[in-house]
Amino acid sequence: MTTSAPPARPRFVIVDIARGVAIIAMIAYHLCWDLSYFRFIAADVGYDPQWVAIARTILSAFLFLVGVGLVLGHGRAIRWRAFWKRWLFVAAGAAIITIATFFAFPQSFVYFGVLHAIALFSLMALPFLRAPLWLVALVAAIIIGAHFAYADPLFNAKTWSVLGFWTVPPPANDLVPIFPWFGVVLLGVIVTRLVLASPLADRLAAIQPENRLATTLAGAGRWSLLIYLLHQPLLLAVLYPLAALTHPEIAMRSADFLKSCQQTCTTGGTSAPLCVTYCQCGLEGVEKDDLWNAIYTGQVTAAEQAQLDANNRQCSTLIYPELNLPQ
Structure with a gap:
């Protein structure tokens, strides 16, 4: 006799809406990055401190929501079939981005970007879905704190840069190292586990979109990975020929x-x-x-x-x- 894993919890639409807001913010940021790259705007989106802060805020939201989604989908028991189906989609998307950027930007191609990080962090986070919360909090604090406490030129090389302890980041259009960003995923795990153990969970689960904007954001959130894969090729398909024509x-x-x-x-x-x-x-x-x-x-x-x-x-x-x- 075999037993199946418990079903996933009812979908929290509020989480879909949050993902929708995050993916729209990401599209807006990448649009500005592209406009800066092609010199349609004067801002240096890749390096100006205010733009770097915006990028890190959006990335933090994305990775926090990865932790949220893992707990909601697999917190009671890991649904392996669903997990691997989503994981393979993310990993395939990461591979496509690496290949595409290698040909488009060979000196700064994406070898460990957002999707690469999500794929790895999703695997790394599984043991923490039911580990004692104090242990999850301790590991999160160490991972985030170590990034600010230690650095060495050894990690400037691409080979070791995925750890995140560089003194000068290697050239890459997108780089999301383990330290400190896996710690943000664990923060999502901690917060979601605390919420699910409180009366707040029922109130959040009851939230439903009541207008077109909320419905649109929830829909975008449910398809956020696909949108992430498609939005940059679509933006570049418009901006590249426009830049070639207008200089x-x-x-x-x-x-x-x-x-x-x-x-x-x-x-x-x-x-x-x-x-x-x-x-x-x-x-x-x-x-x-x-x-x-x-x-x-x-x-x-x-x-x-x-x-x-x-x-x-x-x-x-x-x-x-x-x-x-x-x-």
């Missing part, structure tokens, strides 16, 4: 020039208003004499260097008139 990098180069010039100028001790005047003058000279190739490539002919020096002297006299002395 937004040409429009952005002036803004890049002014930003770089003003940073260098103010670092040298000149006041910001004077730097604005100086750099605007420099930009006008570069455009008038068509010196963009010299600036971007660093390959400057003698004639171009002479013109750059003349422009520099002219712009310097705008902010320091005393330099315009008779020869």
Whole structure:
């Protein structure tokens, strides 16, 4: 006689809605990243601190919900067939992303991104679904805390970077290391187990979408993995040909020039208003004499260097008139 695993708990629609919000936030972030990459917008989405904070917030939500979903689906007993079916889908998606980004971005391809992490973390989290809560909390604290307490250049290499203790992250368009991010999954496990053991569980289970927005978010949440796989190819299918036709990098180069010039100028001790005047003058000279190739490539002919020096002297006299002395 064989026994089957207990059925999964009734679906918590509120969790689907939360997943829907997270996947829409992820799409919005990736849209901005793509716009920045193709130079439709000036923001450096990959490195500006505010954008990095937004990305980490969205990732935290995703991984927290992984822990939530594992407890809801397998907390009473692991439903192996359902688990492996979903796991294979995630793993296959991770493999597709690695292959696609290897050809599109060979220097920064995704070798351990969000889906890779979800696949590994889902396996790693299984023993914690019914382990003592104090033990789960202890492991989560160690994994999160170790990331902030230890670093070594050894982990800068791709081979070891999946652990997360680097001093300088290796080039990758998406990298989600074990430390600290597996700890976030365990936080989802802890919170969900605590909620299910409290009266709050019944109230949350009773929540149902009451308007079109909530219904749409819940639907997006149920199909979040498929949406995650498809959204970037669809965005790139629109933005890549649009960038090839419009060349937004040409429009952005002036803004890049002014930003770089003003940073260098103010670092040298000149006041910001004077730097604005100086750099605007420099930009006008570069455009008038068509010196963009010299600036971007660093390959400057003698004639171009002479013109750059003349422009520099002219712009310097705008902010320091005393330099315009008779020869």
